[in-house]
Amino acid sequence: MSFASKINPLKGESYCGDKALYFQNDTATVLVIIDGLGHGRYAEEAASLGEEIIGENIDKMPDEILRICDRELINTRGAAIGISKIENGLLYYSGVGNTRMMIVDEKQNLLYGDYGVVGKGVQKINLLTRELNENDLIIMFTDGLRENIKVVNSFNGKENNIEKLIDNIFWEYRKRTDDVGILIYQLRGCAYE
Numbered sequence: 001m002s003f004a005s006k007i008n009p010l011k012g013e014s015y016c017g018d019k020a021l022y023f024q025n026d027t028a029t030v031l032v033i034i035d036g037l038g039h040g041r042y043a044e045e046a047a048s049l050g051e052e053i054i055g056e057n058i059d060k061m062p063d064e065i066l067r068i069c070d071r072e073l074i075n076t077r078g079a080a081i082g083i084s085k086i087e088n089g090l091l092y093y094s095g096v097g098n099t100r101m102m103i104v105d106e107k108q109n110l111l112y113g114d115y116g117v118v119g120k121g122v123q124k125i126n127l128l129t130r131e132l133n134e135n136d137l138i139i140m141f142t143d144g145l146r147e148n149i150k151v152v153n154s155f156n157g158k159e160n161n162i163e164k165l166i167d168n169i170f171w172e173y174r175k176r177t178d179d180v181g182i183l184i185y186q187l188r189g190c191a192y193e
């Protein structure tokens, strides 16, 4: 298993409203990307409550966890949240709002969150289920990065680890107008080695 993440607040901000998280229980890995609405203190407040609620509910499926967050974040500014759960070789994914999910196998598959803001009464939450192969990359990121990420271009042949891949993506695709959050996960032990 390989996991790496990076968050970076908007320049001049001491708070960061984006979170990129990893949770593990006996049978499952749960990956979470959160973008508290806007940036600054109240964005971080919404994201932190989201982190807490998700941490208490990782035994549940992503769509169910988002339903709980939608209720619990009602007194916050709200957030966009994407949740991936990996269990027994299967990937389950749900997202609400403008976080992005990319599954890289032979090609790059970009998934958008369902419409809405977590904490503001979300209507429909889909649950994606698919097999996850050990070489597939899961990349989850907030809208602080442009969404036209080309993973192959970001591996330049010399760099062979996902920490470096995150750095390359960050420097190439960040917008500089918002907080940035990104995580990368691979089921295989040593990514690209």
Ligand SMILES: [Mn+2]
Pocket: 035, 038, 142, 143, 144, 178, 179
């Ligand atoms: Mn944002």
